[in-house]
Amino acid sequence: MRPKILVTRKLSDLAEEKLKKKFDVQLNLSDIPIKDEKLIKIANNFDGMISTGWDNLGNNFFKKLDHKIKIISQVGVGYDNISIKSAKEKKIKITNTPNVLNESVAEITILLILAASRRAVEGFNLVRSYKWKDTPPDIPKTMIGNSVTGKTLGIIGMGRIGRMVAKCAKAFAMKIIYYNRNKLSENLEDGAKYFSDIKNMLPECDFVSIHTPATPETKHILNSSTISLLPKHAVVINTSRGSTIDDDALIEALENKKIYAAGLDVFNNEPNLDKRYLKLDNCFVLPHIGSATHETRLAMSMMAVDNIYCFFNKKPLISEVV
Numbered sequence: 001m002r003p004k005i006l007v008t009r010k011l012s013d014l015a016e017e018k019l020k021k022k023f024d025v026q027l028n029l030s031d032i033p034i035k036d037e038k039l040i041k042i043a044n045n046f047d048g049m050i051s052t053g054w055d056n057l058g059n060n061f062f063k064k065l066d067h068k069i070k071i072i073s074q075v076g077v078g079y080d081n082i083s084i085k086s087a088k089e090k091k092i093k094i095t096n097t098p099n100v101l102n103e104s105v106a107e108i109t110i111l112l113i114l115a116a117s118r119r120a121v122e123g124f125n126l127v128r129s130y131k132w133k134d135t136p137p138d139i140p141k142t143m144i145g146n147s148v149t150g151k152t153l154g155i156i157g158m159g160r161i162g163r164m165v166a167k168c169a170k171a172f173a174m175k176i177i178y179y180n181r182n183k184l185s186e187n188l189e190d191g192a193k194y195f196s197d198i199k200n201m202l203p204e205c206d207f208v209s210i211h212t213p214a215t216p217e218t219k220h221i222l223n224s225s226t227i228s229l230l231p232k233h234a235v236v237i238n239t240s241r242g243s244t245i246d247d248d249a250l251i252e253a254l255e256n257k258k259i260y261a262a263g264l265d266v267f268n269n270e271p272n273l274d275k276r277y278l279k280l281d282n283c284f285v286l287p288h289i290g291s292a293t294h295e296t297r298l299a300m301s302m303m304a305v306d307n308i309y310c311f312f313n314k315k316p317l318i319s320e321v322v
């Protein structure tokens with residue numbers, strides 16, 4: 001009998017085709033999210049599952065599993081939606097899709113850096129509202145933003161994505177500094193300056209970009225006390241997870257011009273982000289599209305399928321979390 005695999009969201013077509021060749025598969029071609037209660041109910045019919053960060057696989061989900069599911073293969077590098085402790089207790093393997101999205105997340109990070117500092121939303125709205133013609137070309141004032149070239153970028157979390165961002169930022173001659181649990185080897189640092197204490201790094205940042213996973217340690221890593229250490233012209237960028245930022249603190253700083261701007265691709269409580277962000281001209285927002293390119297989503301989907309394939313063929317997993 002072929003193992004039965006549940007796929008909770010639409011994958012890239014090629015990956016679905018590949019999966020169907022070897023397994024009995026329930027796809028979600030409509031891509032309508034499966035409600036938590038329904039997911040818990042149907043999951044017990046399957047030997048494995050391909051999940052995404054939008055599925056709520058917390059403690060409650062695992063409690064109701066009756067030992068049929070052996071592997072959950074997440075499409076995504078982040079797995080903060082999964083209770084790893086419960087998975088371990090139930091001896092369920094968890095895999096993710098690291099590496100293949102480094103470039104696309106770095107691209108969105110650079111886009112946010114540029115858009116937030118060069119006031120892309122205001123410029124776009126000016127043109128779209130047909131008010132450009134009424135705007136005097138005031139040389140030192142009209143639509144004036146902050147330059148990016150040659151500025152200092154502070155990276156919080158210098159993993160694979162953080163390092164790819166550093167590499168791209170160097171095209172703008174940015175000086176890279178970073179805060180990380182551990183100092184990297186000289187080779188991986190590639191000229192970046194290490195800070196063992198985030199509080200010492202923040203005052204030096206023209207831009208600060210978060211690239212840590214969502215963990216209890218990184219929750220609200222930017223809060224009122226750390227944000228207060230940033231210079232007034234600083235720009236905050238987040239493409240990691242919303243939980244790394246205390247919304248009240250960031251919104252207060254943006255409203256009162258305690259910092260210059262923010263560029264955010266991720267939020268607390270997605271997709272129901274704090275609406276106050278939408279009222280701010282100095283905040284450029286995107287709907288969590290860091291990995292959303294054809295190439296990257298295909299690579300992520302394929303890796304998730306390959307992890308399932310390896311597991312059921314007793315081969316080493318490509319990217320094992322636990």
Ligand code: DGY
Nearest residue numbers: 053075076077078291
């Ligand atoms: C990830 O891989 O964790 C991304 O945030 C999903 O797009």
